[in-house]
Amino acid sequence: MTGDHPKSDSTEIAPMNHGAFRILIVDNDKAHALTMCESLERVGYPCTIATSGPEGVERIERDDFEIVITDLVMNEVDGIGVLQKAKSNLPGCEVIVVTGHGTISIAVEAMQQGAFNFLEKPLTPDKLRAAVSRAAETVQLRQTNTDLLQRLDERFGYEGLIFADARMGHVIDRLKRISPTDASILIQGETGVGKELVAQAIHQNSPRKNKPFVPLNCAELSEHLLESELFGHAKGAYTDAATERVGRFEYANGGTLFLDEVGDMPMATQVKLLRVLESGEITRVGENKPIKINVRLLSATNCNLEEAISRGAFRSDLYYRLRIVTVVVPPLRERRDDIIPLMDHFRRHFAKRHGKAVKGIDKAVVKRFYQFDWPGNVRQLRNLVESMVVLDLDGVLGIDDLPEELMDEADYVIHPVALPPPSSSSASLAIDADGKAGLLDLVGQPMNEVEKRFISETLKFTNQNREEAAKMLQIGERTLYRKIKEYNLRGDN
Numbered sequence: 001m002t003g004d005h006p007k008s009d010s011t012e013i014a015p016m017n018h019g020a021f022r023i024l025i026v027d028n029d030k031a032h033a034l035t036m037c038e039s040l041e042r043v044g045y046p047c048t049i050a051t052s053g054p055e056g057v058e059r060i061e062r063d064d065f066e067i068v069i070t071d072l073v074m075n076e077v078d079g080i081g082v083l084q085k086a087k088s089n090l091p092g093c094e095v096i097v098v099t100g101h102g103t104i105s106i107a108v109e110a111m112q113q114g115a116f117n118f119l120e121k122p123l124t125p126d127k128l129r130a131a132v133s134r135a136a137e138t139v140q141l142r143q144t145n146t147d148l149l150q151r152l153d154e155r156f157g158y159e160g161l162i163f164a165d166a167r168m169g170h171v172i173d174r175l176k177r178i179s180p181t182d183a184s185i186l187i188q189g190e191t192g193v194g195k196e197l198v199a200q201a202i203h204q205n206s207p208r209k210n211k212p213f214v215p216l217n218c219a220e221l222s223e224h225l226l227e228s229e230l231f232g233h234a235k236g237a238y239t240d241a242a243t244e245r246v247g248r249f250e251y252a253n254g255g256t257l258f259l260d261e262v263g264d265m266p267m268a269t270q271v272k273l274l275r276v277l278e279s280g281e282i283t284r285v286g287e288n289k290p291i292k293i294n295v296r297l298l299s300a301t302n303c304n305l306e307e308a309i310s311r312g313a314f315r316s317d318l319y320y321r322l323r324i325v326t327v328v329v330p331p332l333r334e335r336r337d338d339i340i341p342l343m344d345h346f347r348r349h350f351a352k353r354h355g356k357a358v359k360g361i362d363k364a365v366v367k368r369f370y371q372f373d374w375p376g377n378v379r380q381l382r383n384l385v386e387s388m389v390v391l392d393l394d395g396v397l398g399i400d401d402l403p404e405e406l407m408d409e410a411d412y413v414i415h416p417v418a419l420p421p422p423s424s425s426s427a428s429l430a431i432d433a434d435g436k437a438g439l440l441d442l443v444g445q446p447m448n449e450v451e452k453r454f455i456s457e458t459l460k461f462t463n464q465n466r467e468e469a470a471k472m473l474q475i476g477e478r479t480l481y482r483k484i485k486e487y488n489l490r491g492d493n
């Protein structure tokens, strides 16, 4: 059994040997945990044991594992809790749930939450090893090496949409079914999830693919300009309309018009758009002559149109016209298995574009990317990888290259304490000759010792005011509470 294990540090191809699959066993029956550990270590799997749910969760937060085996029934945090933690924290990890109290309903729940397998006690070594071996094969398949990702790209990409997550797979299946039709489609999803890319994919797979795909963002233009963009205008229709202009509907004739951020369309324009959809004709601003058009309409929104309707900001009749079919693109945090293929895709893309030899991504970075919630979705991830590629010096995107928002301050960084002048507080930090906070005697100490000292000194400095200390350390209060407990820093330090 290994308490701690060295972290591997790149995304190079791992040979298929059992030693490459780090296993966490979570079971509050210590004897049972040891038996499982022994039978797996005999065939070369490195195992770590946690004898409670909370300890298992903490291990998952701290270390990397390829496989987690968890008992189902435990106090405080049960096997489902451990499963959820592993699924949200560990890239590509598989979880095997073990129970002596198995019922079909719990098994179903565990499987729905993403468990790889469900094993009932009593376990024989053969049964356990067979399950672990299958999980290892699956992990291996998904492992983040460049070649595999290249193939993932080719195999799972769909019209430029990179994906590997089952949720995105369902979206793509839906796209394949609706693309060949002429139905109006409303694409919903948070900003940056890839709605425009989805619209392009629909067009590319429709009979209209050899005709234009014309996008228009409805949020960027005033009512006046938007109508002119959509329908065109006659010469002299406005003071500055020196020439006549063809609108996007006419440009898109025979093809597809994509209205992005359709929820921001002014009410007056909504009325005109509805009329166009009902009649199949447009009239340029300042003209009377209707022009027949044959356009498929795709639209996208990141706001809740039903709520906009109830506020009176969006017409319900237009809404039902736009959403003959809807496609919902989930946020990236709800399809985490897309994160690693996307980051590697963008690494290669931007390395090529900027002429940089960026060959890999540090495993710790992969883990942070996987855990991060990506409020700006794929766009945020793309921009971040681009800036890391541009700034990279050593050919590997490392943890030091990560910007603040992706650093888990608790695990990876110790923010410097804002030092007060030495005389301002009797409880100030120890200052050495260079004015540094006693740093020299910390050199050579393990990182957790350094962290403990910093937290302890900061608490002294704030007279044990934890809120203030958390602010100074730039970590969340909850993280600070966890650290205080972990380092036993209660009371006087």
Ligand SMILES: Nc1ncnc2c1ncn2[C@@H]1O[C@H](COP(=O)(O)OP(=O)(O)OP(=O)(O)O)[C@@H](O)[C@H]1O
Pocket (backbone or CB within 6 Å): 160, 161, 162, 163, 189, 190, 191, 192, 193, 194, 195, 196, 197, 198, 260, 300, 302, 342, 378, 379, 382
């Ligand atoms: N699955 C994907 N594979 C590859 N690139 C993607 C994927 N999803 C999004 N992107 C890229 O992320 C960026 C944002 O995507 P896109 O503009 O389609 O998002 P959006 O949902 O339309 O955003 P907004 O709501 O702000 O208009 C684009 O550069 C796009 O190419």
